[in-house]
Amino acid sequence: MPARYVYLGPEGTFAEQALRTLPQARRAQLDPAASVPEALDAVRSGEAEAALVPLENSIGGAEGVTLDEIAGGSPLVITREVVLPVNFVLAARVRPRGQSVQAPPVLDEIRTVAAHPNAARQCRGWLRDNLHGATVVEVLSNGAAAVAAADGSYDAAICAPIGATRNKLSVLAEQIADRKDSLTRFALVARPGPPPAPTGDDVTSLAVYISADRVGALLTVLTELAVRGVNMTRIESRPTGERLGRYVFFLDCTGHVAQVRMGEALEGLYRVCAEVKFLGSYPRASHPGEPAAPAARAPEGTGDADFAESAAWLARLRDGVA
Amino acid sequence: MPARYVYLGPEGTFAEQALRTLPQARRAQLDPAASVPEALDAVRSGEAEAALVPLENSIGGAEGVTLDEIAGGSPLVITREVVLPVNFVLAARVRPRGQSVQAPPVLDEIRTVAAHPNAARQCRGWLRDNLHGATVVEVLSNGAAAVAAADGSYDAAICAPIGATRNKLSVLAEQIADRKDSLTRFALVARPGPPPAPTGDDVTSLAVYISADRVGALLTVLTELAVRGVNMTRIESRPTGERLGRYVFFLDCTGHVAQVRMGEALEGLYRVCAEVKFLGSYPRASHPGEPAAPAARAPEGTGDADFAESAAWLARLRDGVA
């Protein structure tokens, strides 16, 4: 029996497209889930091996639901991330034209376009320039937009390439988002287990709970990281209703739990925070189409060789060998 | 001619309800805007005095669109915040029953419920316990849900109280969200001008841009605040596409730009950050229904009296009076 993976549905969304880029998805059974909570519940209950859910979008920001749901129930960890360029297409049904010819409509014939509000917003400029007279009808997902174009409810859809393929739509225009470099980041979430081996370029995700009742509490957290040369690439504060006066911060850091540097930093956080939830160490995904950002400079003295050297020195001190 | 205010529409959403709590809205013309960008554009162009838009929700988190749109174009500032308890109601049309009696349906009669996906998620428990057999149909806003119940498309709607009133719906159940303490925070956004006078309990909002290419850059930012005893109550990191390797952090801090403490901290941020956008100083809204969180303790020596005393001491030193 093949492993079963779920993803945030419906079929034909970017989440399915992201899941299909993973080697482990090739021989597995892939099923859509109606929502992020449903997807994660399937993992928690053991019905699925793992779930592919959106973490953040370079335009829309963090997916608050995903963060809350990962951190909120029984432990889950991220084992892979997938970063997908948000390639919106305009797709339409191929219709009978004249006697035997089937062809998609030309742009001038399109009066109505189904789109998720986020998609519509991201393609605002293109729509204004190319479909000026058309009405945009907002629907609940990119997948639903494709379905609505396929069943004839609307003339066209803004959707993911996989949504067009899946619904046998013809792609009238590609890359129609106003910002070409927009990305969505997805996480493959599983039940806890030994983390994937370090690759040399890994991410560690954490949910860090701190008491809100003193100035500088977050400063203490960041100091624990900086002192060990651990770079933080992302932070989101979110309210937590569990107890009054508590905040949770979602952090992404550069490095792997197996590293000395990261281990020391995690221990430090554990000591100074109300609670730390480890959300996984996993390989950093290459960002297709994105020019590489300049890597964060490790402060002098916090390279891996520095850590090895300092440990050797300490061992000599303890042995009394000067 | 009355002042004109816009809010994130459609009519009957929580945004309209929030705007109507403000004194300045009483004699003003209030118009819905189709989206946050449209609402802010109306302010930027001078068509509206100010716009009421959602900033964050205690369940769903930050409204990324709002943050981006405030920080993104010509300068805008927040002049008021409104915090509204998210009181979801189940509402239905009053229909003819028998000869002359009009009455709303009882719960058992409801087969379909229109709801925005976030609303449906927040009321999941209540729906399971009270409307087990009903189908939830997702629509694009709480206002749209109310309209769809009013025109008979669905049997009932999950919506804001104002959505029920506006559409002459009967409220079948109140406070149906699973978490009763859920809140939405809105901002009244205007063109730059002298900030409202300090009240003693104010918020200052900032967008802080930092170079991402060194470990601990955010630490530097937080140190500037902590050293002046400025408490940070919220932080969101968001990617910025303007230039590579740059992050923007949205910060909410306790205090007012007119205070010495906050002035020093802002100057410090200005010096160490790539860019700082001031998004306003405004009175902290009371949080109805929320038990007060313990106030952040100012570190010893950072009270207002401490600041006054230290300034007097410095003046004596400079005069050579020991």
Place this chain on the structure above:
Amino acid sequence: MPARYVYLGPEGTFAEQALRTLPQARRAQLDPAASVPEALDAVRSGEAEAALVPLENSIGGAEGVTLDEIAGGSPLVITREVVLPVNFVLAARVRPRGQSVQAPPVLDEIRTVAAHPNAARQCRGWLRDNLHGATVVEVLSNGAAAVAAADGSYDAAICAPIGATRNKLSVLAEQIADRKDSLTRFALVARPGPPPAPTGDDVTSLAVYISADRVGALLTVLTELAVRGVNMTRIESRPTGERLGRYVFFLDCTGHVAQVRMGEALEGLYRVCAEVKFLGSYPRASHPGEPAAPAARAPEGTGDADFAESAAWLARLRDGVA
């Protein structure tokens, strides 16, 4: 052959008195050295097991020479500290009086007092009140003062109790220093070897070299300590002529090199400093006569139990056991 220990001479100084408080000195040969450099050279060359030299005085401050000489040549470590109350006495020769009676002079008969300048300064108030007419003659050490009183050069001496005993002087007045709580701290310095076992209340001494060419370099050093909850009880900056733009800081910290906390902090210092010289971990001396200072509170989360717990948690994370 008994072990040989040296101390800062001449005989009869506080250094000899301090050395004699140590158990290991009981069966050893104890020899004065003419200077701190000579004392330490005797250890470096192997002629002596260890040397007892002054580290600091609660009135006069650090003994710069000792610090420089310990840090300056081939490695040496402190293995014990001794803290001695500075009990200055006024002592005089017992002289023949009348036929067969021998008696010390009474205060009124004293015209000249030999004293080391530091001793004279510390007893200024007592001398003014009790020996108003007497002339204080400055000599080069407390031991030399006692010798000069014994050989009749002067009428009396300000010296250590052991100086009086050694020179068969009669003590005319005890505790004559103006501050009764004054202390001198001595170090027993040896060639490197395994440090004494932790006692639960230990001191670790360090010489830390940092580049002087950036603001906040020392801040980095102190952060490495504070993050691990390591308390610093003493700091001295001293110029170093070895290379331009380098400072050396002598630090005393609470804790032992064998502790996890201290080990992490030392490794951190090793990584961020130009050089770190470990000057020993040794039991904190009880301070006779000194009321206990309030112990430094370890910041929350940096107790020993916290360290143990955090290490256990990290081990579970690495094993994938949530």
Place this chain on the structure above:
Amino acid sequence: MPARYVYLGPEGTFAEQALRTLPQARRAQLDPAASVPEALDAVRSGEAEAALVPLENSIGGAEGVTLDEIAGGSPLVITREVVLPVNFVLAARVRPRGQSVQAPPVLDEIRTVAAHPNAARQCRGWLRDNLHGATVVEVLSNGAAAVAAADGSYDAAICAPIGATRNKLSVLAEQIADRKDSLTRFALVARPGPPPAPTGDDVTSLAVYISADRVGALLTVLTELAVRGVNMTRIESRPTGERLGRYVFFLDCTGHVAQVRMGEALEGLYRVCAEVKFLGSYPRASHPGEPAAPAARAPEGTGDADFAESAAWLARLRDGVA
């Protein structure tokens, strides 16, 4: 009546030599004081305008007495510093030789050398190489050594050049210290008054008292400085007997009390420390013979222009001009 200045005597020491380098000393009456306390008492009582006393020596370190005495009584401030190369000379009396010729001894004839212990230590190498057979007799000051050579008590003296001149000694060898770059730093200490005008390269000296009962108290102090880009060039911790559990740190910082940057930092220290004593802002002395140390880099964003710009920005914010 000319102004009266005192210096740490006796006549012919480096302190007198240092005082004579100051313009204000030219037409003034210069008198030796027997000790640092006496010198400062003369200033406190109004008997002298100012006192020239040693602050630190690049070999021997801080003059603890001076620091304690400046900080200890009624307020005093440093108005000038003088840095003097420690140019030890070997000097001897010119004696009758043969009938009419008077000549100093040659090195071979010298059997006894008077020297202060610190001087003897600093010239150890030269003495070993050039006066191998001679006996060094320790005396209480460099000035006393010169006097003892002049009166024939010993064959030669190690002293300051001014000590040779004053006692009509002939200089047999110059620059005999083993380290040629050794310096002594003196302070001109006066009663409080408006500080000298900023020169662009000034020093500000402070005595900072902190509670010793928490880890990282000094870290707080240094953070106040670093955040304002204030560089600390020297630190000494000294015990204070006034109250238990209190330390005093003597700090030298780069900058002037009249600067915004320094003013902010001082105010910050005032707020977080138990007590701050301002010991003066005064021009940095050029260090003759010392190769310039690389200047401390101000952290990015803390230059004077940055401070001016940030103040202008804040003023615009407060006026509501974006």
